Amino acid sequence: MTQPPRPREVGQSRPRIDGRDKVTGAARYVDDLNVPGMWHGATVRSPHPAARIDSIDFSRARQADPEVAAITAADLPGPNVVKLIAEDWPILAAEEVHHVGEAVAIVVAPTRERARAAADRVDVTYTEVPGALTLDDALRGDPRVGGQVNVLASSNIDWGDVDQGLADADHIVEGEYETGWQEHIYIEPQGMIAIPQDDGSVEIVGSMQCPYYVQHALAHALSLEPDMVRVRHVATGGGFGGKEDFPDMLGAHAALLARKIKRPVKIVYDRHEDIVATTKRHPSRVRIRTGVAADGRLLAQDIEVVLDGGAYITLSPVVLSRAVIHAAGPYACPNVRIQGRVLATNTVPNGAFRGFGAPQSQFAAERQMDRIGRRLGIDPYTIRERNAYRVGDTTPTGQVLKESVSAIECLQEAETRTRFRERWQQFENARANAPDDGRPVRGLGLSLVWHGSGFTGNGEQRMNSPVTIRLNEAGAVEVRVAATEFGQGTTMVLQQMVADAVGVTAADIVVVNPDTVEVPDSGPTVASRTVMVVGGILVRAGKGLADQLMQFAKSDAASPIDCGPETNELELKAGQLLDESGAVLGSFSDIAAAYVASYGTLDITERFEAMPGIEFDEETYRGAAYSAYGWACDIIELEVDPDTLAVSLTDATLVYDVGKAIHPAMCRGQVEGGTLQALGYGFMEEIKLKDGAYMNDRLATYIIPTIRDTPDMDTVLIENPTPSGAFGAKGVGEIPMDGGAPAVLSAIENATGIVAAGIPATPERLFSDRMAGRVVSNDRAGSAKPAEGGPA
Amino acid sequence: MTGKGGISFSLNGKAVKVDLDPMSRLLDVVREHCELPGSKEGCGEGECGACAVLLDDEPVCSCLVPLIQVRGRTVRTIEDLETGGVLDPIQEAFVEAGGVQCGACTPGILITLRALLDRNPAPNRTEVREALGGNLCRCTGYEGILRSVEALLPGGDES
Ligand code: FES
Numbered sequence: 003m004t005q006p007p008r009p010r011e012v013g014q015s016r017p018r019i020d021g022r023d024k025v026t027g028a029a030r031y032v033d034d035l036n037v038p039g040m041w042h043g044a045t046v047r048s049p050h051p052a053a054r055i056d057s058i059d060f061s062r063a064r065q066a067d068p069e070v071a072a073i074t075a076a077d078l079p080g081p082n083v084v085k086l087i088a089e090d091w092p093i094l095a096a097e098e099v100h101h102v103g104e105a106v107a108i109v110v111a112p113t114r115e116r117a118r119a120a121a122d123r124v125d126v127t128y129t130e131v132p133g134a135l136t137l138d139d140a141l142r143g144d145p146r147v148g149g150q151v152n153v154l155a156s157s158n159i160d161w162g163d164v165d166q167g168l169a170d171a172d173h174i175v176e177g178e179y180e181t182g183w184q185e186h187i188y189i190e191p192q193g194m195i196a197i198p199q200d201d202g203s204v205e206i207v208g209s210m211q212c213p214y215y216v217q218h219a220l221a222h223a224l225s226l227e228p229d230m231v232r233v234r235h236v237a238t239g240g241g242f243g244g245k246e247d248f249p250d251m252l253g254a255h256a257a258l259l260a261r262k263i264k265r266p267v268k269i270v271y272d273r274h275e276d277i278v279a280t281t282k283r284h285p286s287r288v289r290i291r292t293g294v295a296a297d298g299r300l301l302a303q304d305i306e307v308v309l310d311g312g313a314y315i316t317l318s319p320v321v322l323s324r325a326v327i328h329a330a331g332p333y334a335c336p337n338v339r340i341q342g343r344v345l346a347t348n349t350v351p352n353g354a355f356r357g358f359g360a361p362q363s364q365f366a367a368e369r370q371m372d373r374i375g376r377r378l379g380i381d382p383y384t385i386r387e388r389n390a391y392r393v394g395d396t397t398p399t400g401q402v403l404k405e406s407v408s409a410i411e412c413l414q415e416a417e418t419r420t421r422f423r424e425r426w427q428q429f430e431n432a433r434a435n436a437p438d439d440g441r442p443v444r445g446l447g448l449s450l451v452w453h454g455s456g457f458t459g460n461g462e463q464r465m466n467s468p469v470t471i472r473l474n475e476a477g478a479v480e481v482r483v484a485a486t487e488f489g490q491g492t493t494m495v496l497q498q499m500v501a502d503a504v505g506v507t508a509a510d511i512v513v514v515n516p517d518t519v520e521v522p523d524s525g526p527t528v529a530s531r532t533v534m535v536v537g538g539i540l541v542r543a544g545k546g547l548a549d550q551l552m553q554f555a556k557s558d559a560a561s562p563i564d565c566g567p568e569t570n571e572l573e574l575k576a577g578q579l580l581d582e583s584g585a586v587l588g589s590f591s592d593i594a595a596a597y598v599a600s601y602g603t604l605d606i607t608e609r610f611e612a613m614p615g616i617e618f619d620e621e622t623y624r625g626a627a628y629s630a631y632g633w634a635c636d637i638i639e640l641e642v643d644p645d646t647l648a649v650s651l652t653d654a655t656l657v658y659d660v661g662k663a664i665h666p667a668m669c670r671g672q673v674e675g676g677t678l679q680a681l682g683y684g685f686m687e688e689i690k691l692k693d694g695a696y697m698n699d700r701l702a703t704y705i706i707p708t709i710r711d712t713p714d715m716d717t718v719l720i721e722n723p724t725p726s727g728a729f730g731a732k733g734v735g736e737i738p739m740d741g742g743a744p745a746v747l748s749a750i751e752n753a754t755g756i757v758a759a760g761i762p763a764t765p766e767r768l769f770s771d772r773m774a775g776r777v778v779s780n781d782r783a784g785s786a787k788p789a790e791g792g793p794a
Numbered sequence: 795m796t797g798k799g800g801i802s803f804s805l806n807g808k809a810v811k812v813d814l815d816p817m818s819r820l821l822d823v824v825r826e827h828c829e830l831p832g833s834k835e836g837c838g839e840g841e842c843g844a845c846a847v848l849l850d851d852e853p854v855c856s857c858l859v860p861l862i863q864v865r866g867r868t869v870r871t872i873e874d875l876e877t878g879g880v881l882d883p884i885q886e887a888f889v890e891a892g893g894v895q896c897g898a899c900t901p902g903i904l905i906t907l908r909a910l911l912d913r914n915p916a917p918n919r920t921e922v923r924e925a926l927g928g929n930l931c932r933c934t935g936y937e938g939i940l941r942s943v944e945a946l947l948p949g950g951d952e953s
């Protein structure tokens with residue numbers, strides 16, 4: 003791979019390109035758009051988790067509003083499937099429903115109110131059948147598959163000799179950990195507009211992360227060639243993974259209605275429907291047996307990961323794969339066995355959510371480290387410091403970590419900023435001697451996590467995504483990729499990276515809005531891959547464009563520059579062409595204009611190239627699971643009311659190795675926003691089920707953190723570059739989701755002695771943990787043995 | 795001043811008269827009827843603040859306000875913060891200091907902050923937290939929002 007260009011734009015925090023439109027209200031999101039002649043769609047949904055559909059009757063709806071049109075599974079023009087990894091997710095339920103909220107029919111009317119009223123008047127009769135509502139039910143057997151355990155996906159890692167490692171251990175520590183659902187709550191609910199065209203094609207405009215996913219799914223569902231489905235991204239009000247998979251479904255619904263009535267159709271969910279119908283984070287149950295040497299070194303880890311996949315496969319196999327690969331945490335251990343399964347339940351399919359399985363499995367890994375520390379009398383910092391990966395260590399997939407390993411650096415920086423060990427010990431002592439006076443108790447918690455950037459294994463090689471850079475008619479440089487902006491700052495960082503790659507200023511770069519007619523399929527905007535992977539390919543393309551223009555400047559008859567035959571080394575820098583001595587020979591814009599005048603526009607297309615030596619065997623789970631890993635240490639400080647067990651967070655110290663911060667302010671924004679989402683996941687955000695339906699299906703009952711629940715954040719970005727990412731950058735989008743929840747629970751434990759095993763650690767749950775005796779055993783807490791190597 | 799043919803109020807400094815069902819949600823009136831779609835719907839039930847507008851200078855959730863309630867009163871939406879192409883300082887600060895990511899919460903948050911800053915030009919973190927307790931943001935972790943407000947204050951913004 004070529005050396006990255008010297009950064010000028012990269013590393014600067016300029017005001018974001020879309021900032022002005024967003025602060026003035028001028029930005030147009032899908033629900034702000036009106037297309038002439040547009041009607042509105044609405045969805046009829048199952049109230050049952052498992053049932054046969056006996057009949058669907060539209061007569062009441064049509065009587066009340068004769069203009070209403072409707073579609074059921076029987077009317078579909080193509081295969082009844084939203085094509086993702088598998089082909090099991092129906093666009094509309096046909097014979098049976100498998101979860102509450104499953105779409106049974108879609109209706110369309112001239113206004114949103116009339117469409118929603120019509121949906122309410124559709125009479126569907128069902129015969130309920132037994133289902134598997136919870137993971138416990140699923141483990142007992144799923145009636146859908148004759149009482150067998152219904153496994154949607156499985157992955158295993160086997161490294162070293164776990165049984166021997168356990169036999170050699172001085173201590174065996176066992177733990178079982180549980181996480182619940184999480185809903186994305188992007189503030190803009192999902193929405194799509196489908197516009198049918200005279201030539202039989204359809205245009206889709208909407209809120210989404212992955213325009214080409216939508217194109218592929220719709221081409222399949224409508225039995226059209228992909229280029230007959232044009233998908234255009236518009237301003238998108240948050241995604242977090244939730245607009246990776248579900249827009250395929252919503253786009254299909256809108257397109258089907260639009261083609262039926264030959265008019266544009268908009269479907270925008272209200273918040274309630276969005277929560278009821280769209281994918282969630284997979285609940286998990288993880289069991290770990292760890293063999294530990296007397297000095298705290300890990301000798302063996304035996305880990306079982308079970309995820310609740312919901313009713314259909316969607317993206318579960320890849321979520322599981324990431325969960326499994328991250329399940330042993332960022333810790334060296336010679337013998338590791340990880341067995342992962344996703345089981346089906348009769349609930350809404352669980353899918354993509356920031357972190358993609360890693361938050362679940364690392365929640366368990368981190369809680370287990372605290373448990374090991376307690377057992378051995380070692381504080382949370384020291385037990386991690388002793389085991390964390392260093393350069394040269396080998397992961398459970400047999401990957402030798404050769405560079406850019408910053409676990410220790412993150413830990414040490416966080417310790418320096420917080421005096422963690424000393425203060426943790428003070429809180430331990432305070433707890434042991436606390437008078438029962440009802441005053442709030444304080445605690446400090448810590449987590450250490452890693453997160454692989456980009457697709458797992460050979461995902462990038464398989465996709466072989468192209469990116470294009472174009473010198474356009476006006477002599478400006480266009481970035482043509484399918485990477486979408488949904489708040490993270492994609493547009494900005496693409497502009498910065500390409501500016502430096504070409505050698506111009508950010509103002510010379512135009513990032514073309516993702517539209518399948520305009521941009522190549524550079525892959526989905528997921529997996530923290532945009533900066534590292536897409537950016538890396540773009541840098542190569544940008545340098546290719548610069549080289550070609552410099553060649554033109556040097557030797558073409560039409561060149562506006564006279565640089566003489568003896569000049570060999572030219573350089574483009576901030577829009578100027580320089581010779582070896584640094585003298586300015588001319589401007590990029592003059593050269594570009596002359597080039598375009600002689601030869602027309604210039605497209606440079608490049609594809610992904612794997613780093614040499616980066617290979618992964620997906621059968622055996624051996625090899626380089628990711629070409630680079632981000633590292634992070636979160637320290638959370640909080641107060642707990644000893645009577646109500648209400649938790650209030652006061653401070654967060656967030657130390658993140660991001661490789662290179664392309665735009666430090668936005669990078670920080672990713673860390674802080676992701677962390678708050680992780681903290682909410684840890685102690686607030688809860689979905690409970692009743693008869694297979696979510697009880698928390700509104701913002702009044704699904705509680706996410708407000709600004710009042712938010713700690714002050716001290717964010718530190720460490721830059722330990724990787725050669726496999728653009729400018730050394732590793733992804734930053736997802737890793738902030740991994741460490742918040744275990745750090746909160748660790749701090750609650752420090753404050754109260756309650757060893758919470760599951761999240762969200764709501765007061766209710768903490769009470770039951772305490773009642774069940776999940777508390778720090780008194781002798782340990784009371785004597786509070788100082789850790790070896792820790793402060794005395 | 796409200797005859798049979800509609801409900802009159804002041805919207806972003808202009809007198810308007812709206813002939814709609816008096817129980818229409820103010821949010822729909824401004825977004826659809828008055829074609830000011832800057833205010834957003836995040837929940838439709840008073841939980842997220844994305845729809846906040848100023849009603850006689852007080853922030854309210856426009857999804858909960860029926861049209862009839864604004865008769866004769868003054869409504870300001872996000873579209874009114876910028877004057878003659880010049881951003882309000884708080885808008886400027888949001889663009890500069892990381893106060894905005896996806897932007898879905900931003901109109902409601904800016905409107906609410908404008909009301910706060912009008913009565914307290916130098917709020918501390920606690921006061922900002924009080925004022926924004928009803929506005930959800932899922933992107934920033936609120937830290938960028940707090941930093942944006944701090945950038946406005948004397949001595950702020952040296953970062
Ligand atoms: S839309 Fe009005 S408060 Fe959420």
Ligand code: FES
Pocket residue numbers: 189239240489893894895896897898899900930931932933934
């Ligand atoms: S910026 Fe996205 S919700 Fe606040």
